[in-house]
Amino acid sequence: MxxxxxxxxxxxxxxxxxxxxxxxxxxxxxxxxxxxxxxxxxxxxxxxxxxxxxxxxxxxxxxxxxxxxxxxxxxxxxxxxxxxxxxxxxxxxxxxxxxxxxxxxxxxxxxxxxxxxxxxxxxxxxxxxxxxxxxxxxxxxxxxxxxxxxxxxxxxxxxxxxxxxxxxxxxYREIQGVPLKPTSNKNCTECGTCATLCPTKAIDIENPKSTDGSKCITCTACIYACPEDAREFNKLMFVPASKLFAKKCSERKEPEFFY
The missing domain is CATH 3.40.50.360 (Flavodoxin domain)
Incomplete structure (x- = not known):
């Protein structure tokens, strides 16, 4: 065992x-x-x-x-x-x-x-x-x-x-940064959940509404952890990018195994 x-x-x-x-x-x-x-x-x-x-x-x-x-x-x-x-x-x-x-x-x-x-x-x-x-x-x-x-x-x-x-x-494939960076919206209560979890410390614990885009790796942990749904992407950039990505990646891919 x-x-x-x-x-x-x-x-x-x-x-x-x-x-x-x-x-x-x-x-x-x-x-x-x-x-x-x-x-x-x-x-x-x-x-x-x-x-x-x-x-x-x-x-x-x-x-x-x-x-x-x-x-x-x-x-x-x-x-x-x-x-x-x-x-x-x-x-x-x-x-x-x-x-x-x-x-x-x-x-x-x-x-x-x-x-x-x-x-x-x-x-x-x-x-x-x-x-x-x-x-x-x-x-x-x-x-x-x-x-x-x-x-x-x-x-x-x-x-x-x-x-x-x-x-x-x-x-290996060259790493390309993601231009989309999550920011806070009006629902933010400054509870600090996002800042505590952020692995790169891109969110200021003293001012959670502030995000350092140079540090953010767009891991999205802050979006999924926020209890108030207060973290999101800029809609003007996000909506067209989302539609384009969905169109390119619509075909279902399946898991691959190697033994």
């Missing part, structure tokens, strides 16, 4: 949902590391050979969120099995899964399986709305069942372990 550690960065909670769904099929002790709430707070964590790491990250501009790389550097494996997953909003995951896998490889983990899953887009929620849905959950269960079989086989035949490959290109 493996001790399971869940690691995720999930501003809109969909990546967390995917990781938790995978983790739920494993028995035994579990630890949880929320990289949104614990960003820059994780000290060196070493994982042993009898442990399992399930790590999920959203896709930002075809890459993993660069802000979490400092946290990932503090996760060290000792031939520890890992399940890297990326979650994207029905456009493409580009080089994100490869980037995550290569970080884990460098840090002493062994990727046993990997997956790319679709969820409601964090910026344009009308795209892939309400995903992961029931069909996605069936696919996640299928992926997890196969993963458990592979882990059992690995446990009995460690010498036959074969490195898996995942899609992606080197050099």
């Amino acid at each position: 493996f001790k399971v550690s869940e690691v995720f960065f999930s501003p809109g909670s969909t990546t967390k949902k995917v990781v938790k769904e995978i983790s739920s099929k494993f028995d035994g002790e579990k630890d949880c590391y929320d990289l949104l709430k614990e960003h820059n707070k994780i000290i060196l964590q070493e994982f042993q050979e009898d442990e399992l790491l399930i790590i999920g990250l959203p896709v930002f501009s075809g890459r993993i969120p660069q802000i979490v790389k400092v946290d990932l550097e503090n996760l060290k494996g000792n031939n520890t099995l890992a399940i890297p997953v990326v979650v994207y909003g029905n456009r493409d995951y580009d080089d994100a899964l490869l980037e995550l896998k290569e970080i884990l490889d460098k840090n002493g983990f062994k990727t046993i399986t990997a997956g790319a899953f679709v969820a409601q887009h964090s910026i344009f929620p009308e795209t892939a709305k309400n995903r992961p849905d029931s069909k996605d959950l069936e696919k996640i269960n299928e992926f997890t069942t196969k993963t458990i079989e592979k882990i059992e086989d690995y446990t009995n035949n460690k010498e036959n372990f074969k490195e898996i490959t995942v899609p992606g290109n080197k050099p």
Whole structure:
């Protein structure tokens, strides 16, 4: 039986949902590391050979969120099995899964399986709305069942372990900033929830209505966390951008697994 550690960065909670769904099929002790709430707070964590790491990250501009790389550097494996997953909003995951896998490889983990899953887009929620849905959950269960079989086989035949490959290109896709930045509207009560959660400290805790656009990475955590629906994008920019994005990404994409 493996001790399971869940690691995720999930501003809109969909990546967390995917990781938790995978983790739920494993028995035994579990630890949880929320990289949104614990960003820059994780000290060196070493994982042993009898442990399992399930790590999920959203896709930002075809890459993993660069802000979490400092946290990932503090996760060290000792031939520890890992399940890297990326979650994207029905456009493409580009080089994100490869980037995550290569970080884990460098840090002493062994990727046993990997997956790319679709969820409601964090910026344009009308795209892939309400995903992961029931069909996605069936696919996640299928992926997890196969993963458990592979882990059992690995446990009995460690010498036959074969490195898996995942899609992606080197050099990685160039990161392009998102011009849309959330700001406060008239509903804001200055409760500070958004400022407390913001991983880049782009929102002033003393004046939550103020947002530093140069620091904001448009992760949308503030939008989903606000109890007053007081965080939003400029409608003059958002409405046409949302329609254009929905048109380009209307065809349903399905999860992809790598064993």
